[in-house]
Amino acid sequence: MKKYSPLSFVAASAFCLGAAFNVSAQAAAADLPAGVVALVNGMPISQMELDAAVQESHQPDTTRLRQLIKQQLIARELFRQNAEKQHYDSKPEVQQAIDVAKINAETQIYLRDNLRPEAVTDAQIRARYDEIVGSLGKEEYKPRVIAVADDATANTVIAQLKAGAAFDAVARQYSVAPTRSAGGELPWVSFKAPVTEGKTQGLPIALAQAIIQLPVGGITPTPIVTADARVIVKLDAKRPTNVPSFDQAKDAIRAQLKTLALEKAAAAFIAEQLQAAAIRQ
The missing domain is CATH 3.10.50.40 (Chitinase A; domain 3)
Known part of the structure; x- marks a missing residue:
């Protein structure tokens, strides 16, 4: 799935082209395949892609926001098609960006599949809560x-x-x-x-x-x-001092302890990998 990036130029272009998009939107909507919110010269923009873009915007999910983001996705796809017609995909900086994205994705997925952080227990959460509350002053x-x-x-x-x-x-x-x-x-x-x-x-x-x-x-x-x-x-x-109850604080503490457990697992995994590698620098 293509990753949505809220580029300001794309957003501005979509706004300017919004009227043109809206004119054809209602007439064409009935002809779209299932799970597709738009076709740009035959290329589909999926409902899943729109949902992901809305979620990544971190804004309230409204009809207006969805329409705006859909227009941005349409503008971006139109620009992408025109760029590829002019062979921008073969430019060195584009190839470099592809290589960097590939490395990042491979690394993240590899770590996701191989890190084994310790599970966070209810007892650990309670102990951390008591520790935090015990450290607080009156103000x-x-x-x-x-x-x-x-x-x-x-x-x-x-x-x-x-x-x-x-x-x-x-x-x-x-x-x-x-x-x-x-x-x-x-x-x-x-x-x-x-x-x-x-x-x-x-x-x-x-x-x-x-x-x-x-x-x-x-x-x-x-x-x-x-x-x-x-x-x-x-x-x-x-x-x-406003001391939250355990029920109010436990989810945040659990998330904090999970992050610490993941960092600990990552450090141990990296040390293990470095020990087994032949590195000269």
Whole structure:
């Protein structure tokens, strides 16, 4: 099955051609084979392909969305046909993309068929839930962070914040943390006081200590030095800790433990494969 990719140009083209598609859609619908939503110069676009594209869009499944995505699929198929008529399929960059896609598919399917992660038990889920609940403090905090690589950049960031620049805008400009695109926003976190090593929800202890000491709206006046960064923290909000029930949390914990089990199985499998291989580098 062809994989749908929501390319902006294809979407724009489909929108522009939407009227033309709609004119013939109702008249031709009765003549389509079962399981086919459109024919483009005789080439079918299947219901399964449309369903997959709707699911991959991560938008509410509505009649309007389905019509829009169907138009995008029609536009893409039309472009593909015209490109092949002009032998774009033989261009080196296209062949390279095909080779990369083939390697990725082979690797993913091979790993899917050969990894054997340990099953996650109900007892493990309960133990993890108890561990999480036991680590929570009376309050939880909503912080933002800006992480930079050196003191000079940290001083620039602090100067801009003191001059009134918005924290999220400065984060998007300077931060090297994964939260950069979200304006430095972190999830809600909670720690027991005093903060102790290993019970900081994955944050460096100095960062956790700074978070619980800040007033709402406050920003650390100097950067916090971690192993690989200089971090400026802002506290957006604070509230009493909301502890979810076990039934509310168990599905998320199960998914987390399954991911960890898969990562562990993958690491062991890779080590085994490397040990058996002849590699020079």
